[in-house]
Amino acid sequence: MTEVPTLEVRNLRTHFFTRAGVVKAVDDVSFTVPRGKVLGLVGESGSGKSVTGFSVMGLVDPPGRIVSGQILFKGQDLTQLSDEEMRQLRGNRIAMIFQDPMMTLNPVLRVDTQMIETVLAHEKVPEEEARRRARDALGMVGIPSPDERLKSYPHQFSGGMRQRVAIAIALLHRPDLIVADEPTTALDVTIQGQILAEVQKLAATTGTSLIWITHDLSVVAGLADDIAVMYAGKIVEQGDVGEVLDSPLHPYTHGLIGSVPSRNRRGEPLRQIPGMTPSLLSLAPGCAFRARCPRAADDCGVMPELSEWRPARLARCHHPHLETAEQAA
């Protein structure tokens, strides 16, 4: 029998009912994250990455709501839980890391106070035990002299250190799933490298599953097992990281990878995707990438399904790049 995956999202739709119209921020999204695996969720700004993450966390606020679909966490459908039940899971079995660590940290509380409170919120343990766990978590994310650091306030930390503290808080209960939304985007390269290395170690040693949201393909390349590419609220390509990056099927993924400078000859024009991201408020029927797609044909006026073109390789396209997939195989 196969193991129940940590997370299985099925046909999720999260829409925002705004005055200007309905924004279908997440529109029929499905994916699976097995235990101990990292899913890289990539796409341009506004493609629906964060709303997907918030949906899993049960943090979508009006005018947005989950319209349909299932979010199965170890087999249990989170969309059916009450607010209180969801609150019990959050920060305990599932945790989120944001781009801005101050979304997690309280500026007026000392780090030890915040961390101990977080432990005690979900578990009845002596305070000394809670403090020991807080210290261990700080050590795990590479914060030197954690005992001393526990007594500091968030503003006494650098941006990178704050993000580590936020990650340490996410780790306090050894959650089964962490949703990380662009957590290293605002950090410097050397600091990002440190944090990615720590996260990599964690996923390997604790069995925690991760959804790593980013627009940076290079980060996903080094960190993730699987990748899901979003465009205009839908997943357009999905599969093993190496396979997708080496032989993308969808024209959007193809264009995205092609425009990375290191994939181009120095000094020559970069391969570019023409046009711009469509507004979710005025999507024409059919494939949302159509206006920018070099392979578009008449049949693209009908929205393609996310189909399995190769074993475990999904793409939402009528004319995928099967030739490159063949070369790579």
Place this chain on the structure above:
Amino acid sequence: MSEVIDQHAPRVFSDTETPMVELRGVSRRFAKKLDVAAKLARRLGADVKEEIVHAVDKVDLRVRKGEVVGLVGESGCGKSTLGRIVAGILPQSDGQVFWNGKDVATLAGAEARDAKLKRQMIFQDPYASLNPRMRVADIVGEAPQVHGLVKRGGFDEYVDEQMRRAGLDPAFKRRYPHQFSGGQRQRIGIARALAVQPEFIVCDEAVAALDVSIQAQILNLFMRLRRELDLTYLFISHDLGVVEHLSDRVVIMYLGRVVEEAPTDRVFKAPNHPYTRSLLDSVPRIENRKRAFAVVKGEIPSPLNPPPGCHFHPRCPLAFDRCRVEVPKLREVAPGHRSACHLNDAA
């Protein structure tokens, strides 16, 4: 000065010609304002002094005509401050800035005006740098009109040409900045900078706020304009992939100082400075799959309180006693390749 001879460099520039822009020993200090608590403490008699940030510390820099120089470094290391000094929009605290061989401080009249107009800057956040209440036509056309670059009655035609060149449809010229996408707003910033017919452009993180697919469009535009208008660029970016792609030469800063400078190929294939090597190791690359991320230890020190000697010594795996007390000088390690590390003295 030795000649720059590097077969791999896409463009080779002679060190003997007068650089278009040159900085000699330029520093810039900022007084960090006291916060309320500190002010109160001082009023009560505590010995609280305003802190000084050495944003740029004795920097020498030369950019030759036609060159693209990439300026890289981590946040707060002084890239933007240096860029603004080079563009002539921020005065230095010490040192000299030369424009085509002349000290800018000594210029007057038409020469001074020329030195100012010919150097333009393009910013990271295209929205913050565009006046939200001005129409695109005025954003682009105002400065050239003020400076008499536009023929009488030729305003519309002039603006149309600038917009077209930056890849914008002139039909949009009556619109306001908020009616454009991020990529289009960056094009407006480019059109505005180019409208005064500059020769030298400082791009400060000019594509950092854009989506990858739009970044490529804007980078291609920069390269096309370089060819068409014979432009010279100082290209500031924290993105090493972008810098590698379009620079002829790369300058690396750490905490206010230049630590290494070399033709692009050499920086990426034969970096000399330990900081440059750490930086290159830390950059995630799309080619690297599921590999352990390399790690530089420690944090970036505060520029308010930089470590003595070599600024990099607390994080440097090769640091030795001398590094903690003596500032290493930027010295030539190969033709056109300079690095500031004491290890180069041993050889």
